[in-house]
Amino acid sequence: MSYYDGEPIAHGPVELRTPDLPGFAEARARADVEISDWYDRAATDAALLYFAVALAADGAPIGEVMLHDIERDVGRAHLHLHIFRAESRDHGYGEHALRAVVEYAFRQQKLREITLSVNNANFAARRCYAKCGFQVIDHLDEDESQVVMSLTRDEWRRMVEDEEW
Numbered sequence: 001m002s003y004y005d006g007e008p009i010a011h012g013p014v015e016l017r018t019p020d021l022p023g024f025a026e027a028r029a030r031a032d033v034e035i036s037d038w039y040d041r042a043a044t045d046a047a048l049l050y051f052a053v054a055l056a057a058d059g060a061p062i063g064e065v066m067l068h069d070i071e072r073d074v075g076r077a078h079l080h081l082h083i084f085r086a087e088s089r090d091h092g093y094g095e096h097a098l099r100a101v102v103e104y105a106f107r108q109q110k111l112r113e114i115t116l117s118v119n120n121a122n123f124a125a126r127r128c129y130a131k132c133g134f135q136v137i138d139h140l141d142e143d144e145s146q147v148v149m150s151l152t153r154d155e156w157r158r159m160v161e162d163e164e165w
Contacts, residue, residue, distance in 0.1 A: 002042040004051045011100035014093050016051040016065065024052050027061040031084035036065050041084030047071075050110075053083070053097045062088040063100045066108070073151075076136060077105060095128050099165065102132060106153045113153070117146045133159050 008015040019039065019125035028035055047070045053063035062084040068091055076124040079101065083094050105111045117140055118125050126136075126147070134149035159165045 001047055002045060002050060004049060008054075008056075009051075009100050009104055010056055012092070012096040013056055014100065015054050015056045015061070016061075016097065016100050016104065017054050019050060019052040019064070021052055021054060021059060021061055024061040024137060027084050031082065032086055033082055033084065035064075035082065035084075036080075037157075038064065038068065042066065046153075047075075049097055050059045051101060053081075054158075063097060064092060065097050067101065067105055067111075067114070070109075071111070071113075075110065077109075077111055077114055079105075081116075081117040082154075090124070095131060098132050102111050102151065103117070103165075106156055109149065111153065113150060115150045117148050120145050120147050122149060133164075 003019050005018045008017045011020065028039065028092050038039045038050060042048050048066055048068040048071065050064065050066045053065055054061050054147055065081045067077040081094060081098060083089050102114060105114055116129065116134065118129065129149050134151045136147050140146040140148060140150040
């Protein structure tokens, strides 16, 4: 399980897709955010599931999202999301990609909790995560500028039942 290879997972204007879609490598290379080694790690890391984020209308790649450090025995994973270019941000694409991967993680992967870390000063990302139900639970021990946010399956289910999702 390293690169997602199933059918596209649609949510609003975006889809989660396999990273072998046309133009993905080029879109990653043109990113205006710091891109980590997640893509390369996914080739050999069974505890990582990597998705491309594409526009549903034309399949144009705009980002990446991954579940990493997946602990199947306890049902926990960490999440990381990048929208590659500024012109693709502030359109809700990140929120839709986040909602798609969270739903996939809880329904298909049967995870019980998803955590992530985000820079405390990144208000746009923190607002997006909060809109999707993530709550601040801690700071990273090694970096106080990073907050840890979490969403449990039970909290997510309540949001779905209350039609907040």
